[in-house]
Amino acid sequence: MDNEKRLPTLIAEGFRDLFYIWRQELRAIFRDSGVMIFFFLVPLAYPVIYALIYNPETVRDVPLAVVDQSGSQRSREFIRRVDATPDVRVVATCGSIEDGE
Secondary structure, three states, X not given: OHHHXXXXXXXXXXXXXXXXXXXHHHHHHHHOHHHHHHHHHHHHHHHHHHHHHHHHHOXXXXXXXXXXXXXXXXXXXXXXXXXXXXOEEEEEEEOOHHHHO
């Protein structure tokens, strides 16, 4: 019986301790300028730097041979849309895989 009354008290004390530790950690984080830089500046700067470094290496206008076995209007529309992108250039449309090779 005594343990039944003690369990909710232990749980409440545990949550109080957890909240206290959480609050202390947040205070320490927001007082440390190095941590603040990593929380706010680095996530904003990283995508910009990454894009500047790797954008010139992006492959464009890749030649592509398409195997269109159905020959339907939908497949022709799809091929036309793929060809309209700057990344791919459809150079050949074949009816079978053997023709594509």
